[in-house]
Amino acid sequence: MHLIVQAAILGLLTGGVYALMASGLTLAFGVMRVINVAQGAMIVAGAYVSYTMFTQLQIDPFVSIVIMAPAAFVVGVAVQLVFLRPLRSDEREELSLLVTWAIALGIEGILGIFYQTTLRATRPSYVNDSLTLFGYDVSVVRLAAFAASCVILVLLYLMLQHTRFGRAIRATVQNPTAASLLGVESNRVAAYGFGISVATATAAGAVFGMITPFNAGSHYDLISRLLTIIVLGGMGSLGGAVIAALFMGMSEAILAVEMSPTWASLWFFVILVLVLLIRPQGLLGTPERGKL
Amino acid sequence: MKRVTPAGLARGAAVTAAGLAFPLLVTAPYLMTIAIFTVMYAALATSWNLLGGFSGYLSLGHAAFFGVGAYAEAIVFTHIGIGGGYRPFAMVPLIGLGVAVAAIPIAIVFLRVRGATFAIVTISLLFIVQLLAFNLRSLTNGAQGMSMAIPPFPVATYERPFYYAMLAVFLGSVLCCWIVSTGKLGLMLFAIRDDEDRAHGLGIRVTAAKVIAFCVSAGLFAMPGAIWAYYEGFIYPQFAVDPLVTIGAVLMAFLGGRGTIWGPMLGALILVPAQQYLAYSQGASQLYLIGYSAVFLVIMLLMPRGIIPSLRDLAVSHNPFDRPAGNGESKPSTSGVSP
Amino acid sequence: MTALLESESLTKRFGGIAALDSCSISVAEGNITALIGPNGSGKTTLFNLVTGYLPADSGSIAFAGRSVRRPHPASLYRMGLCRTFQQPRVFSNLTVIENMAAAILQPWGSLLRSRVRSSDRSRALEVLDDFGLTRLADAPAGTLSFGQRKLLEFATVLMGRPRIILLDEPTSGVNPVMIEIMERHIRELHQQGLAFLIVEHDMHVVMRLCDPVIVLDHGAKIAEGAPAAVQSDPTVLDAYLGA
Numbered sequence: 001m002h003l004i005v006q007a008a009i010l011g012l013l014t015g016g017v018y019a020l021m022a023s024g025l026t027l028a029f030g031v032m033r034v035i036n037v038a039q040g041a042m043i044v045a046g047a048y049v050s051y052t053m054f055t056q057l058q059i060d061p062f063v064s065i066v067i068m069a070p071a072a073f074v075v076g077v078a079v080q081l082v083f084l085r086p087l088r089s090d091e092r093e094e095l096s097l098l099v100t101w102a103i104a105l106g107i108e109g110i111l112g113i114f115y116q117t118t119l120r121a122t123r124p125s126y127v128n129d130s131l132t133l134f135g136y137d138v139s140v141v142r143l144a145a146f147a148a149s150c151v152i153l154v155l156l157y158l159m160l161q162h163t164r165f166g167r168a169i170r171a172t173v174q175n176p177t178a179a180s181l182l183g184v185e186s187n188r189v190a191a192y193g194f195g196i197s198v199a200t201a202t203a204a205g206a207v208f209g210m211i212t213p214f215n216a217g218s219h220y221d222l223i224s225r226l227l228t229i230i231v232l233g234g235m236g237s238l239g240g241a242v243i244a245a246l247f248m249g250m251s252e253a254i255l256a257v258e259m260s261p262t263w264a265s266l267w268f269f270v271i272l273v274l275v276l277l278i279r280p281q282g283l284l285g286t287p288e289r290g291k292l
Numbered sequence: 293m294k295r296v297t298p299a300g301l302a303r304g305a306a307v308t309a310a311g312l313a314f315p316l317l318v319t320a321p322y323l324m325t326i327a328i329f330t331v332m333y334a335a336l337a338t339s340w341n342l343l344g345g346f347s348g349y350l351s352l353g354h355a356a357f358f359g360v361g362a363y364a365e366a367i368v369f370t371h372i373g374i375g376g377g378y379r380p381f382a383m384v385p386l387i388g389l390g391v392a393v394a395a396i397p398i399a400i401v402f403l404r405v406r407g408a409t410f411a412i413v414t415i416s417l418l419f420i421v422q423l424l425a426f427n428l429r430s431l432t433n434g435a436q437g438m439s440m441a442i443p444p445f446p447v448a449t450y451e452r453p454f455y456y457a458m459l460a461v462f463l464g465s466v467l468c469c470w471i472v473s474t475g476k477l478g479l480m481l482f483a484i485r486d487d488e489d490r491a492h493g494l495g496i497r498v499t500a501a502k503v504i505a506f507c508v509s510a511g512l513f514a515m516p517g518a519i520w521a522y523y524e525g526f527i528y529p530q531f532a533v534d535p536l537v538t539i540g541a542v543l544m545a546f547l548g549g550r551g552t553i554w555g556p557m558l559g560a561l562i563l564v565p566a567q568q569y570l571a572y573s574q575g576a577s578q579l580y581l582i583g584y585s586a587v588f589l590v591i592m593l594l595m596p597r598g599i600i601p602s603l604r605d606l607a608v609s610h611n612p613f614d615r616p617a618g619n620g621e622s623k624p625s626t627s628g629v630s631p
Numbered sequence: 632m633t634a635l636l637e638s639e640s641l642t643k644r645f646g647g648i649a650a651l652d653s654c655s656i657s658v659a660e661g662n663i664t665a666l667i668g669p670n671g672s673g674k675t676t677l678f679n680l681v682t683g684y685l686p687a688d689s690g691s692i693a694f695a696g697r698s699v700r701r702p703h704p705a706s707l708y709r710m711g712l713c714r715t716f717q718q719p720r721v722f723s724n725l726t727v728i729e730n731m732a733a734a735i736l737q738p739w740g741s742l743l744r745s746r747v748r749s750s751d752r753s754r755a756l757e758v759l760d761d762f763g764l765t766r767l768a769d770a771p772a773g774t775l776s777f778g779q780r781k782l783l784e785f786a787t788v789l790m791g792r793p794r795i796i797l798l799d800e801p802t803s804g805v806n807p808v809m810i811e812i813m814e815r816h817i818r819e820l821h822q823q824g825l826a827f828l829i830v831e832h833d834m835h836v837v838m839r840l841c842d843p844v845i846v847l848d849h850g851a852k853i854a855e856g857a858p859a860a861v862q863s864d865p866t867v868l869d870a871y872l873g874a
Contacts, residue, residue, distance in 0.1 A: 083589060088596075093407045224416065230412075269417075
């Protein structure tokens with residue numbers, strides 16, 4: 001029992017980081033119906049940049065989040081403008097998958113050239129410390145990563161609910177035509193929304209780099225989990241993504257203890273298939289109606 | 293509107309003749325290897341297109357079927373012991389049929405969702421199969437991989453049997469695509485691609501059409517996998533079930549023209565030799581990733597419909613109504629209807 | 632005359648709003664029935680429910696006297712119920728003839744046979760001839776003008792040998808000549824035994840063409856009768872002029 005709770009705690013902490021990663025995907029999908037398959041690669045890129053900043057400049061990874069964010073935002077806006085906006089809207093959903101996959105491959109290739117295939121991990125001095133809470137061991141790094149993810153998610157939520165720009169985003173997500181009729185510049189919203197999503201990706205990458213060893217090829221595993229999380233949670237639903245992420249994190253961790261780590265990974269995908277059988281729109285998604 | 297046209301027959305005959313004659317004219321082993329992979333990807337891209345190009349359901353996890361085909365071949369050899377020589381080739385059509393039938397329940401579940409969700413669940417299928425390949429150790433040997441029979445072919449013409457096997461699968465895939473595309477099933481699929489809900493409203497048996505396309509495509513995609521396993525001699529999970537196989541096939545279909553019959557082959561003819569050349573001369577595998585990436589982005593932005601439809605547009609711009617019963621290119625630039 | 636299409640207490644909510652509120656209508660065989668009402672009264676929602684594009688929250692639908700438990704567009708089409716849309720929907724990448732052929736009900740065995748068999752083609756050409764679209768037979772449907780698409784959409788649904796056609800605003804967005812053409816087709820087909828349920832805003836067309844007229848407001852039926860009677864019904868005038 002102790003082991004299971006221990007595993008559940010670990011899973012919860014990991015799930016929080018997944019939630020942060022998935023939130024960027026959900027945001028991108030919401031504002032312009034784009035599936036950003038390169039999210040995984042951007043997370044890995046963030047991990048590498050944070051790693052380099054730490055090893056070369058002794059900048060703490062948590063600090064690197066703040067440094068990377070503005071640059072990532074600009075890169076995100078640029079990517080959206082160059083590669084995603086030209087796609088025709090009726091095919092955008094599927095084509096964006098392919099375009100962003102191509103971008104992901106490009107990022108993987110470039111990272112591979114600079115860093116080769118050696119596994120890296122960002123290891124600040126506190127990386128092996130752990131606290132004991134209520135009799136359970138909790139890694140300091142994972143706890144801090146979870147906390148950072150929560151902070152960023154809360155900031156994201158506050159931005160969406162209480163700022164003018166956030167309202168513009170929500171309007172665009174709900175009904176792009178109506179939003180633009182009311183003066184919301186949907187192109188700008190889409191670009192900035194995507195920029196934010198990339199910024200959250202690099203932030204997640206910084207913490208990811210501390211938790212798991214990674215190399216350029218790690219993005220496949222990441223993006224496959226993230227995609228199943230957003231489908232499970234319901235495409236476009238931020239709340240759904242968070243719930244799905246926490247659920248997946250915890251169940252995978254518990255299963256890894258009960259069965260084996262490799263079977264636990266399989267669980268992700270089996271759950272997805274089962275959910276789709278019963279509820280194709282995911283947990284909190286809206287049913288996919290065709291055009292009427 | 294006649295189904296079998298002289299032009300179509302000529303194209304088919306030309307490609308078949310060229311394909312059959314190639315190994316008699318070119319004997320250098322490394323060129324033959326490139327040829328084998330070119331024909332393999334031509335077959336893969338063509339069979340992917342049967343689902344992705346015709347119905348608009350973009351499967352990004354088709355490599356799962358390739359992997360299943362490869363492992364089926366290896367498992368049959370290792371656990372059932374069919375022996376070497378030409379017998380592994382005889383297994384290929386059976387494997388294709390088996391995968392097509394096994395894909396039926398998968399198709400029924402997956403085709404309940406559309407668009408990007410569908411694409412994502414196919415990616416999940418890919419990872420499920422890969423994980424199973426790693427984990428069902430008693431069957432697949434897990435990460436250590438499985439070996440195939442040592443082919444007894446003479447060194448001088450070693451590649452030929454594999455080449456011809458791939459060629460046969462490729463021509464078979466083209467034939468299937470042709471039968472579907474010029475038939476009622478193709479009409480249904482193209483209608484579904486244009487407006488699935490309306491297709492329902494006109495009494496079209498949408499689910500049946502989609503499932504058939506999915507399963508035939510899956511079976512055809514598995515067969516090159518089986519041949520590949522025999523050619524490689526030793527297969528590992530991460531290479532047999534490799535997302536890059538799907539992305540390659542998709543890329544080639546897009547390049548040549550989704551929804552056309554010869555487009556995917558054209559895409560393969562352009563991309564595979566280029567990629568193989570890069571791999572041989574530069575050595576670094578990372579470069580070809582960047583190459584794939586760049587080519588794909590360029591196509592998407594500049595020539596989104598692919599080569600053949602774009603050429604066709606140029607050719608018929610003087611005679612807008614004189615088009616052959618459309619093999620169904622991507623949507624035209626003026627759809628005119630909804631905002 | 633017998634009722635061909637009936638709805639009984641159909642209700643459909645979107646969020647907190649009842650688009651249809653216990654709506655019961657009856658469309659008789661052999662009539663051209665109009666469905667009118669102010670914007671937002673639920674006309675298109677009724678169409679969507681009755682043709683199976685949306686599930687109802689409660690209530691039932693019957694076709695040709697038999698209750699349809701789970702309406703699905705494909706099975707309803709096979710039973711003889713079809714519809715057109717406000718914004719005409721055609722298969723843009725298929726030719727006009729192929730659009731028509733796609734709507735012909737096929738037995739299983741014909742899946743591998745030719746896309747447009749000669750029997751399909753001649754049937755389709757007959758109808759296209761009536762609609763004046765013969766010269767466009769091999770043009771991609773995506774190149775047609777708005778009015779031509781409306782005609783094509785109308786012609787297409789005839790391929791299924793329907794018993795009743797639900798037309799959603801057949802005369803909106805087209806020029807007066809086209810309106811006349813539409814009316815003529817509806818009358819001719821009506822004489823051949825087809826029933827119609829038409830959502831229409833153009834009262835002139837309604838007066839000329841339809842009898843009876845069903846009026847919806849706020850998701851329920853508020854009046855029904857001959858056009859002249861409905862036009863002077865105070866409840867109806869109230870609904871249109873606003874509360």
